[in-house]
Amino acid sequence: MKNVKKLPTKQLEKFSTIFTQLGLVLVLFVVYIALEHETKQKSLAIYEPEVSKSIYIEPNTEVIFTKEKTVKPKSDPVKQNRLILDEDIDKVDDNKTETIIINEPKKQVVDFDINKIETVPEPVDEVDEDPVPFISIENAPIFKGCEGLSKEENKKCFDKKMLKFVQRNFNAELANDLGLRSGKYRIQTQFIIDNTGKVVDIKIRAPHIKLKEETHNLIEKLPQFTPGKQGSKSVKVRYTLPISFLVD
Template sequence: MELKKNPKANLEKHNKQFMLLGLVLALLIIYVGIEWKTFERNIADLGVVNAELDEEIDIPITERIQEVKPPPPPPPAPEKIEIVEDDTEIEETVLESTETDQNEVVEVQEIVEIVEEEVVEEDVPFAIIEEVPTYPGCKGSNAEKKKCLQDNIQKIVNKNFNTGLANDLGLSPGKKKVYVMFKIDKTGKVTDIAARGPHARLEKEAIRVVEKIPEMTPGKQRNRPVGVKYTLPITLIVE
């Protein structure tokens, strides 16, 4: 009777796998053996400890004693005391009370209240006047009255100023300015007219034109009529 081998029981075909597995295990054991660290333990003999040999030492509490110095002896008493007679008379100052008696009549002087008049500057610049002068026919707020006055003065200059005069004076071409300074006094009239320009004839012409400005309602500063200073620039073009 012949024995037949089962093909599944044949392990020869797994030789390579077993060999690789053995090799891996061998390498792992070698690596662990190399990396394994050992330490030597030296235990010294300390001998027998005898607790009875330790002695307790008592430290006494000390106190610092400061040396007390005795007080200095008192000064010696004088051997003889002399009595000096003083005959100088002393004047006593008597302080009198300033309080009045109930029966005493006190005269009360009349108290006069002095009212200081507020000083108002006579002439105020047009730019800072509280209430501007009112040109005839102008109404509205203070700003509206100011613009209305300036517009009407400009109309008077444009209408009456002789613009051809600048070309007849032989001036160099370009813009020329004539500045006219005047005052609107407490009654509203235009006074103190002065002019400054490139030629005397232009200054005279500017004064003539400004004199045509009509009488106005005067300006006010703190509800009082005051003089108002006004500066009018007149621009001319010379060809």
């Protein structure tokens, strides 16, 4: 074969470096254009469903509700009055003299014939016997529920029943409404158990009119008693009931 000799202008090897550089420039230019290219953002309407207001609590999750403490206004405690009955209920000085006023009827002048004398029977005045003190009575009145006891046991049972009756029925809280000062107050009560067993002639001494009315109503609620006796005769019995109570 014949060696073909290339023309100097037709030899491309000399331009390989230039082509490489142009290729790099072209690649850099394309990369630059790609980086600087702006894409327009399109706004799209997106439908968002309503979020449920219910709260989902995962299982095994402990939920603790704390309740706020409501501060209640402090109120003054209601003061309770203590009712005290003296143990010696009927220890009263019975030797005191009492002034009794007796209104005697006026004498009437009767015209009569001296020739006719008639014997007129003298009227018999009914003797109103004085009541016997409870501590001196031979057979004391019998409170309901104390039947069949000895004389001394009957008196003790009578006092015990009277004590319970007063404690259950006397309104000791009345002193709070009356505005009484703190201290011990005493109500002196006396009444008669007549020869039929009824309570009569109630006498009360109290530090306030309302307490007097309360005590009077209390005594009127007493049941009828079996009357007291001296021997075999039913007699009136005077009973003294002192009531004491404390106002704190």
